[in-house]
Amino acid sequence: MSASSLYQPHLCQIVRIEDETPDTRTFFLAADNVAWRKDYRPGQFVELSAFGAGEAPFCLAQSPTRAAFIEVTVRRVGWVTNQLHAYEPGDVVGLRGPFGNCFPFERAKGKNLIFVGGGIGLPPLRSLINYVLDRRGDYGDVHVLYGARTPADRVYKKELAEWAHSDQLTLLETVDRGDGGWTGPVGVVTELLKGMKVDASSTIAFTCGPPIMLKFVVRELVNLGLPNKNIVTTLERYMKCGIGKCGHCCVGHQYVCMDGPVYNFEQIRFLPEHA
Amino acid sequence: MEQAVISKADVPPFLDALGNEYTVFAPRKVGGGDVVFDRWQAGEDIVFDFVNTLLPPKSLFFPTRETLFHIDGLRRPTLTAPPESEPLAIFGLRSCDATGLGFLNRFFGQRGFDDKTVTSRVRDALKMTLACHAPGPDCFCVCCEGGPFLASGFDLQFTDLGDRLLVDVGTPRGAAAIEKAPARFAEATAGDRDTKKRLAARVDATFQRRSYIAGGMKAVSLGKIADEVWQVWAEDCQGCGGCCFVCPTCSCFTVTDAWRGDDAAERERSWDACLYAGFTREASGHNPRVARGERLKRRFFHKMGCQYAELMGRHGCVGCGRCVGVCMGGLDISTLLTRIHDECK
Numbered sequence: 001m002s003a004s005s006l007y008q009p010h011l012c013q014i015v016r017i018e019d020e021t022p023d024t025r026t027f028f029l030a031a032d033n034v035a036w037r038k039d040y041r042p043g044q045f046v047e048l049s050a051f052g053a054g055e056a057p058f059c060l061a062q063s064p065t066r067a068a069f070i071e072v073t074v075r076r077v078g079w080v081t082n083q084l085h086a087y088e089p090g091d092v093v094g095l096r097g098p099f100g101n102c103f104p105f106e107r108a109k110g111k112n113l114i115f116v117g118g119g120i121g122l123p124p125l126r127s128l129i130n131y132v133l134d135r136r137g138d139y140g141d142v143h144v145l146y147g148a149r150t151p152a153d154r155v156y157k158k159e160l161a162e163w164a165h166s167d168q169l170t171l172l173e174t175v176d177r178g179d180g181g182w183t184g185p186v187g188v189v190t191e192l193l194k195g196m197k198v199d200a201s202s203t204i205a206f207t208c209g210p211p212i213m214l215k216f217v218v219r220e221l222v223n224l225g226l227p228n229k230n231i232v233t234t235l236e237r238y239m240k241c242g243i244g245k246c247g248h249c250c251v252g253h254q255y256v257c258m259d260g261p262v263y264n265f266e267q268i269r270f271l272p273e274h275a
Numbered sequence: 276m277e278q279a280v281i282s283k284a285d286v287p288p289f290l291d292a293l294g295n296e297y298t299v300f301a302p303r304k305v306g307g308g309d310v311v312f313d314r315w316q317a318g319e320d321i322v323f324d325f326v327n328t329l330l331p332p333k334s335l336f337f338p339t340r341e342t343l344f345h346i347d348g349l350r351r352p353t354l355t356a357p358p359e360s361e362p363l364a365i366f367g368l369r370s371c372d373a374t375g376l377g378f379l380n381r382f383f384g385q386r387g388f389d390d391k392t393v394t395s396r397v398r399d400a401l402k403m404t405l406a407c408h409a410p411g412p413d414c415f416c417v418c419c420e421g422g423p424f425l426a427s428g429f430d431l432q433f434t435d436l437g438d439r440l441l442v443d444v445g446t447p448r449g450a451a452a453i454e455k456a457p458a459r460f461a462e463a464t465a466g467d468r469d470t471k472k473r474l475a476a477r478v479d480a481t482f483q484r485r486s487y488i489a490g491g492m493k494a495v496s497l498g499k500i501a502d503e504v505w506q507v508w509a510e511d512c513q514g515c516g517g518c519c520f521v522c523p524t525c526s527c528f529t530v531t532d533a534w535r536g537d538d539a540a541e542r543e544r545s546w547d548a549c550l551y552a553g554f555t556r557e558a559s560g561h562n563p564r565v566a567r568g569e570r571l572k573r574r575f576f577h578k579m580g581c582q583y584a585e586l587m588g589r590h591g592c593v594g595c596g597r598c599v600g601v602c603m604g605g606l607d608i609s610t611l612l613t614r615i616h617d618e619c620k
Contacts (some may be wrong), residue, residue: 001364006390007343007530007542008354037618052349052540054532078558091350210563238557240530243388247527247547248555250573255581258386 009094020155037067041102042086042128043262050083055196061123063130073123099242112140119211142169147189193220200225228266278463279442292456297364326411331523336396340545363400370422371595375523404429415598417482422594473562491612494619496581506568511604516548521597
């Protein structure tokens with residue numbers, strides 16, 4: 001083991017790439033040599049290298065109960081993600097992790113669950129949704145609320161179609177702007193929450209999406225009577241190391257990479273700045 | 276031998292004797308009267324008359340830029356780690372800087388991820404400190420438990436007694452170093468020990484004690500300073516990062532891939548600074564810490580907040596005073612903590 005082994009990633013071949021939206025793809029990475037592929041926890045993240053471009057943090061998008069591959073869903077935004085999007089099956093990326101805490105899936109046992117996702121905020125929630133579906137008896141009612149800008153911007157379209165017909169969960173979807181083929185609701189995702197009947201004391205909500213969406217979702221969940229500690233989200237910060245050294249992700253005295261990225265709103269209330 | 280003496284004339288041959296186990300560094304005078312750490316050359320005179328080196332020895336252990344690994348073939352890569360560096364022996368460390376090294380070692384080693392790129396260098400190094408005789412104009416180590424004399428955190432601590440040096444042996448590594456040239460050392464006499472004790476007391480009294488540290492820490496920890504006040508203060512911040520780079524305990528870094536030809540690269544780690552606007556900027560352009568005042572507040576919370584002091588066992592300032600000299604806006608730890616303290620009166 002060399003001194004720099006904490007930073008030296010595991011090499012993983014891309015087995016398959018699926019287009020999700022015009023700017024988002026899911027990468028299926030060969031997991032045979034990844035020792036932790038069944039041992040990570042929903043909500044954790046990895047540092048993914050596109051060599052020559054750099055390294056960036058991404059949530060693990062699939063449940064460890066379905067870990068035939070390491071799945072990472074990536075929107076094309078900057079240096080690293082542009083290079084990842086130029087890759088083809090057979091190309092090799094670097095993987096370090098899994099890092100961070102996780103969703104409180106133990107504390108959520110026996111509770112009703114509401115997932116509220118916006119756009120590219122669905123992938124981290126999916127790691128828990130599929131985990132819950134594979135341990136279905138441990139949890140109460142499951143609602144998944146998903147909002148995207150347009151029908152084309154919805155990720156995991158095949159899975160959404162399955163969920164829509166599943167008796168294991170209730171899926172409610174909306175888009176900001178419809179198109180010719182869209183028959184569902186049009187509007188922001190908080191509208192879907194407004195009609196819900198919720199047993200506030202036995203419900204935990206998990207939400208992820210753009211900051212402006214989170215603000216309104218949290219307000220609505222509080223209106224429904226959910227205590228702050230039962231409203232859970234995952235924060236996104238610029239990170240370089242994932243192991244509490246580089247200093248980039250600190251909010252207050254919290255290292256989002258080590259103490260997070262999953263926080264409930266009771267904890268977030270005390271952070272000096274919001275992500 | 277817990278305490279020994281060595282004549283000043285015997286220090287160069289002692290450092291020579293260390294050369295087969297360590298790469299030896301010592302202070303050297305350079306142009307403009309500055310003193311810096313540099314490779315010790317056999318036969319060189321030792322510099323004893325200096326307040327402190329221009330920069331702390333941080334970069335010897337945590338280089339400004341270094342290769343984490345080589346990448347050959349970007350899409351079908353082979354990764355190769357760089358060769359391990361030789362252990363260092365460093366003579367003439369000031370107490371504050373040795374305290375800073377201890378801080379870095381604890382930080383990089385903590386919370387289940389022992390970053391050996393830094394910690395193994397610090398742990399394997401022979402740290403020979405030179406206790407301070409007189410404070411420089413910017414020094415405030417006495418307020419920060421950073422000196423002028425140390426009780427621990429060194430392998431050998433040297434105290435200048437005029438023609439000779441009293442040597443405190445702090446660790447087995449220090450004792451083993453003396454065994455490399457045992458003839459150069461003698462057991463310290465009761466008189467030597469007494470001279471050192473009196474000197475330490477006299478030196479300690481010459482340092483000005485400043486009462487604002489505890490009050491400043493409290494105000495920073497509890498968020499007593501309004502964001503608007505931080506913003507006004509931060510108007511004097513040039514965002515140069517100088518305070519971070521001269522600080523013995525600042526350790527933030529970035530990691531980038533540097534291309535080497537068409538199909539190879541090196542993953543490099545280099546120093547970064549929380550006062551830079553891009554420090555928290557995400558790929559989308561979103562920046563959670565966009566105002567200069569927020570960045571200044573962040574720096575002071577990290578260095579002086581009780582929440583971090585609890586994680587680290589001490590606050591993040593060792594009182595070396597280098598930021599006092601480097602900041603053109605008067606936003607160094609000493610000056611700004613005074614303002615924070617006054618603001619909360």
